[in-house]
Amino acid sequence: DAGITQSPRHKVTETGTPVTLRCHQTENHRYMYWYRQDPGHGLRLIHYSYGVKDTDKGEVSDGYSVSRSKTEDFLLTLESATSSQTSVYFCAIRDHITGMGTQYFGPGTRLLVL
Amino acid sequence: QKEVEQNSGPLSVPEGAIASLNCTYSDRGSQSFFWYRQYSGKSPELIMFIYSNGDKEDGRFTAQLNKASQYVSLLIRDSQPSDSATYLCAGGGTSKIIFGSGTRLSIRP
Secondary structure, three states, X not given: OOOEEEEOOEXXXXXXXXXXXXXXXXXXXXXXXXXXXXXXXXXXEEXXXXXXXXEEEOOOOOOEEEEEEEOOEXXXXXXXXXXXXXXXXXXXXXXXXXXXXXXXXXXXXXXXXX | OOOEEEOOOOEEEEOOOOEEEEEEEOOOOOOEEEEEEXXXXXXXXXXXXXXOOEEEEEOOEEEEEEOOOOXXXXXXXXXXXXXXXXXXXXXXXXXXXEEOOOEEEEEEO
């Protein structure tokens, strides 16, 4: 357990509404990540952060924004949710102790956009 | 585009046998490689990582890396029903890693 929590765990929303997902970690990891997982696509990186206020885009960043104002919290925002953003969203941290880029995942958030 | 490729399966293996999972990657700059296990409805959990050519063993699991062939594999000895899951291969550097789409493994009694 890497001390990662995600909230909410499940959410149903309507097309066009804003949605914010929260990832919280308790072990002072510098790197945090947001992925989405869809059948047939595996895990795809949306955005990641390498420190407070330091973020970068991943391979599927369109329609998503992130913020990191504190080390422990990494927020993912869907500005105007679309049905194509229905997915399972996982937050991850990079373990700074074992090194080599090892990532550990939170429990996930299931998002349904109607 | 950097890719990690896996056979989606399902791979069906009898209980007690060796399960062999394979993965290829396109980025020769990748330094570290990871195997994750994911049960249905759960988050991925790390099984092993490997960064040197050759074999790395941990209990019933052995990871193999061949950088010249850009090939990573995972062997599971004495397969158990609890090993039935999707196995994700991933590779990359220290800041980002790329995941394959996973191989579904089924252990039959």
